[in-house]
Amino acid sequence: MAEATANAEHQEHPLGIYFQIWAWLFVLSACSYAVDYFHVESYLRWTLIIIFMLLKAGLIVAVFMHMIWERLAMVCAILVPPLLLLVFVAIMSIESDYTFFTRLTFFNFGT
Amino acid sequence: MAETSTNPAPLQPGMQGVVADWASDQRAFKNVSWGKAMMWIFLLSDTFIFSCFLLSYMTVRSSTTVPWPNSSEVFALSFGGDPIPLILIAIMTFILITSSGTMVLAVNFGYRKDRRKTALLLIITGLFGASFVGMQAFEWTKLIVDEGVRPWGNPMGAPQFGSVFFMITGFHGFHVSVGVLFLFLIARKVWRGDYDNETRGFFTSKKGRYEIVETMGLYWHFVDLVWVFIFAFFYLW
Numbered sequence: 012m013a014e015a016t017a018n019a020e021h022q023e024h025p026l027g028i029y030f031q032i033w034a035w036l037f038v039l040s041a042c043s044y045a046v047d048y049f050h051v052e053s054y055l056r057w058t059l060i061i062i063f064m065l066l067k068a069g070l071i072v073a074v075f076m077h078m079i080w081e082r083l084a085m086v087c088a089i090l091v092p093p094l095l096l097l098v099f100v101a102i103m104s105i106e107s108d109y110t111f112f113t114r115l116t117f118f119n120f121g122t
Numbered sequence: 123m124a125e126t127s128t129n130p131a132p133l134q135p136g137m138q139g140v141v142a143d144w145a146s147d148q149r150a151f152k153n154v155s156w157g158k159a160m161m162w163i164f165l166l167s168d169t170f171i172f173s174c175f176l177l178s179y180m181t182v183r184s185s186t187t188v189p190w191p192n193s194s195e196v197f198a199l200s201f202g203g204d205p206i207p208l209i210l211i212a213i214m215t216f217i218l219i220t221s222s223g224t225m226v227l228a229v230n231f232g233y234r235k236d237r238r239k240t241a242l243l244l245i246i247t248g249l250f251g252a253s254f255v256g257m258q259a260f261e262w263t264k265l266i267v268d269e270g271v272r273p274w275g276n277p278m279g280a281p282q283f284g285s286v287f288f289m290i291t292g293f294h295g296f297h298v299s300v301g302v303l304f305l306f307l308i309a310r311k312v313w314r315g316d317y318d319n320e321t322r323g324f325f326t327s328k329k330g331r332y333e334i335v336e337t338m339g340l341y342w343h344f345v346d347l348v349w350v351f352i353f354a355f356f357y358l359w
Contacts, residue, residue, distance in 0.1 A: 064354035084143035
């Protein structure tokens with residue numbers, strides 16, 4: 012935080028943190044590939060995939076895109092609106108449940 | 123910056139800072155140039171576009187009564203021996219992450235005014251990006267020619283698989299391609315010394331600054347970010 016305020020518009024940070032995050036991104040990608048490679052299935056699979064995905068996304072946005080060093084006004088303006096998508100996800104999953112149900116009821120010709 | 127000298131009030135931290143920044147009756151995003159702020163706004167809008175694609179993918183996949191093709195097998199590749207599941211996609215993921223790392227180094231060396239290293243790292247990033255697009259072209263060819271996947275159907279299962287695949291990876295691949303072009307353009311300007319000599323831009327006639335490398339970096343990291351979500355939801359799910 013200190014160096015960010017020192018050179019206001021200038022996102023210059025020690026290289027070490029980038030290399031650390033870089034290494035973490037490789038590890039996390041390897042982990043999410045391992046989930047598929049070792050045929051982890053069902054809920055454990057989905058949980059692991061989402062955890063690794065969110066960790067990777069968080070690291071990229073926070074450090075590589077310098078979000079942790081920006082002012083909170085900026086962080087809120089960019090990171091809060093995407094949360095609305097969760098509402099959208101909820102609506103669409105209800106809708107697709109309904110579609111699936113109607114399809115099962117009305118056109119299961121083969122079964 | 124000229125703007126900061128006309129704004130002597132010290133910036134406040136935390137939530138109070140958020141309110142003060144937004145109510146300052148000036149620019150709301152302090153310590154961020156307009157170029158960077160606008161890149162962020164653009165990326166936010168792009169987030170919504172990609173989210174719409176992924177959401178429609180979720181909707182068609184969870185409402186289909188036909189089994190969804192097993193992506194682990196569809197994207198398997200064999201190098202002489204047994205097919206390795208999803209290997210090409212894994213390689214593409216690692217390539218994109220590597221390129222993100224070289225990009226972040228380019229931004230850093232840019233601010234250190236190390237012209238050669240910045241240009242070189244930008245070119246390396248661009249080459250990684252180009253190889254990513256190349257592999258994607260290979261993947262598309264394999265799917266279209268060998269496996270007979272079409273936007274309206276495929277031999278493996280739910281017909282929506284093809285349309286979702288071509289739409290999402292196509293749009294992402296387009297972003298990568300534009301990014302590669304953007305990278306090479308900036309690399310050329312860095313190499314020429316435009317940002318050391320503060321050469322005025324062709325369109326904006328503003329003085330060239332190394333900050334553009336960071337703005338470019340935001341775009342490139344975003345492309346990587348979108349891939350993280352595509353990899354998780356489309357390929358691994």
